Amino acid sequence: MKSxxxxxxxxxxxxxxxxxxxxxxxQVLAGRDSLVLMPTGGGKSLCYQxxxxxxxxxxxxxxxxxxxxxxxxxxxxxxxxxxAYLNSTLSWEQTQALFGQLIRREIKxxxxxxxxxxxxxxxxxxxxxQVKLLAIDEAHCISQWGHDFRPEYSALGQIKARxxxxxxxxxxxxADQTTREDILSRLQLQNPFLYQASFDRPNIRYTVQxxxxxxxxxxxxxxxxxxxxxxxxxxxxxxxxxxxxxxTGQGYSAAAYHARLGxxxxxxxxxxxxxxxxxxxxxxxxxxxxxxxxxxxxxxxxDIPRNIEAYYQETGRGGRDGLPTEAVMFYDxxxxxxxRRMIDETSDERQRRVESHxxxxxxxFAEAQTCRRQVLLNYFGDYHAEPCGNCDVCLDPPQRYDGLxxxxxxxxxxxxxxxxxxxxxxxxVLRGSLNQRIVxxxxxxxxxxxxxKNRSHDHWMSVLRQLIHLGLLTQNITRGSVLQxxxxxxxxxxxxxxxxxxxxxxxxxxxRHKPVTxxxxxxxxxxxxxxxxxxxxxEVPPFVVFNDASLxxxxxxxxxxxxxxxxxxxxxxxxxxxxxQAFLDAIIRYQNNPxxx
Numbered sequence: 001m002k003s004x005x006x007x008x009x010x011x012x013x014x015x016x017x018x019x020x021x022x023x024x025x026x027q028v029l030a031g032r033d034s035l036v037l038m039p040t041g042g043g044k045s046l047c048y049q050x051x052x053x054x055x056x057x058x059x060x061x062x063x064x065x066x067x068x069x070x071x072x073x074x075x076x077x078x079x080x081x082x083x084a085y086l087n088s089t090l091s092w093e094q095t096q097a098l099f100g101q102l103i104r105r106e107i108k109x110x111x112x113x114x115x116x117x118x119x120x121x122x123x124x125x126x127x128x129x130q131v132k133l134l135a136i137d138e139a140h141c142i143s144q145w146g147h148d149f150r151p152e153y154s155a156l157g158q159i160k161a162r163x164x165x166x167x168x169x170x171x172x173x174x175a176d177q178t179t180r181e182d183i184l185s186r187l188q189l190q191n192p193f194l195y196q197a198s199f200d201r202p203n204i205r206y207t208v209q210x211x212x213x214x215x216x217x218x219x220x221x222x223x224x225x226x227x228x229x230x231x232x233x234x235x236x237x238x239x240x241x242x243x244x245x246x247x248t249g250q251g252y253s254a255a256a257y258h259a260r261l262g263x264x265x266x267x268x269x270x271x272x273x274x275x276x277x278x279x280x281x282x283x284x285x286x287x288x289x290x291x292x293x294x295x296x297x298x299x300x301x302x303d304i305p306r307n308i309e310a311y312y313q314e315t316g317r318g319g320r321d322g323l324p325t326e327a328v329m330f331y332d333x334x335x336x337x338x339x340r341r342m343i344d345e346t347s348d349e350r351q352r353r354v355e356s357h358x359x360x361x362x363x364x365f366a367e368a369q370t371c372r373r374q375v376l377l378n379y380f381g382d383y384h385a386e387p388c389g390n391c392d393v394c395l396d397p398p399q400r401y402d403g404l405x406x407x408x409x410x411x412x413x414x415x416x417x418x419x420x421x422x423x424x425x426x427x428x429v430l431r432g433s434l435n436q437r438i439v440x441x442x443x444x445x446x447x448x449x450x451x452x453k454n455r456s457h458d459h460w461m462s463v464l465r466q467l468i469h470l471g472l473l474t475q476n477i478t479r480g481s482v483l484q485x486x487x488x489x490x491x492x493x494x495x496x497x498x499x500x501x502x503x504x505x506x507x508x509x510x511x512r513h514k515p516v517t518x519x520x521x522x523x524x525x526x527x528x529x530x531x532x533x534x535x536x537x538x539e540v541p542p543f544v545v546f547n548d549a550s551l552x553x554x555x556x557x558x559x560x561x562x563x564x565x566x567x568x569x570x571x572x573x574x575x576x577x578x579x580x581q582a583f584l585d586a587i588i589r590y591q592n593n594p595x596x597x
Contacts, residue, residue, distance in 0.1 A: 013572030040316030057132035369502030403501025
């Protein structure tokens, strides 16, 4: 029997598993339920695709979007894997033909939507199809505490009740602790193997710019990245169309994408972007979950998103090939005030509470004066002690001061309030407010009442946010975002450690430092043209042939035979057989005559 390592190399063209993948594959093959948290581009798909090739039966993959299914199936077919999808785009005849293949056990991976999986008697086929594994992608959609709750996902919990022996692997790139616990509960996973990779995407540089002349700021950025492709997110359809029109008028290859466009136009834009025929997509949040384009070099948020999960997921659509990528947000506090008003108008109290908590965390990220990557990762419980050195705050750091006394005052106040109140109330107590609520609760009698009255409200807001970012405080969403001390806060309260905090500042700006990757740009351009030609002939996106990271490695390593080409990451036996000679010929011709490129 083949080993997982052999499948990884021979089918998918990778020489080594990424951290965590091997142990996940091992647990899946042992028949254990699993919950996998991995960042976008971290290799989640291989965690069920490799076992699928080794299991004696069918793997069913639940996926929320038709476009995502198609891209994944196309990529698997190019690697010689018998994969298929079952959704509303198939005709009755195509569906019946696929059912025949499933009965004959000719398919290894079947992608379906949650609605199709739970429709009619679909589940009754599991036994005859020899289903050996169920993979649930975008598993955060099942949680009421997640940022993208989908009712159609909520019924997936019934599958485990019906097929108790069927191993289930649930995967997501965005889930905080509350959401993780909810996923486990709703899917009824039995003694699950839990794997949480670092949420860090080190190749992405996070930058927040003060939003003062956004159109001019956008023009300046796009001009500096004119030979790269990117996504620009806006909150309104009107702004999407306006910016796309302006960029097109400036000569850029740009298009708009939002939910009000017809299906045919949305598909046209998405496919053109996938095939490198469009450089820029200006979009609402409707665009992206189905995008698996590795070479997106920048993601711009023209407006602040409503939660960190969405921001993380949207910025994660850049740099999936591991190459340097920019994530830029334009931030205006008035935008935040407008969104808060919209959230306050939400009639459902639980939804309003969740959205308010998540948006406050997003604003805290935008106004952060500590390492922005630390803020982002800490939100997901992925604590990093050291600043990244590669975000705007690290590259242009704020003035700092000895913040131990301020931290002790703030933490003591949270403690004296029995860790049962939110940020706003804690600040009122610190500043000595005698409002009705404080008097009714008797909190004017606390020793910490008024100990921070010499500092402004904004100062204490900055201090408390920094303490959250540093992992000294947490906000419990299930109890109305109350502040609670972490274990690390004890050393600060005792004065056992030094603690520097940032002096609050109003504006957030960035310095642009672009990492340099050394390779022959002329040969890279030649290989990209060849890739586009081959992709067009087969009517697939260019990255299905090879991604940019593979091309850059070819340019750096200059393989001249099949053995050397197989050493390039992303080159498996099927791709070598299908495309190898064309790329080897191009590299050899270029080496013999570089001026011909």
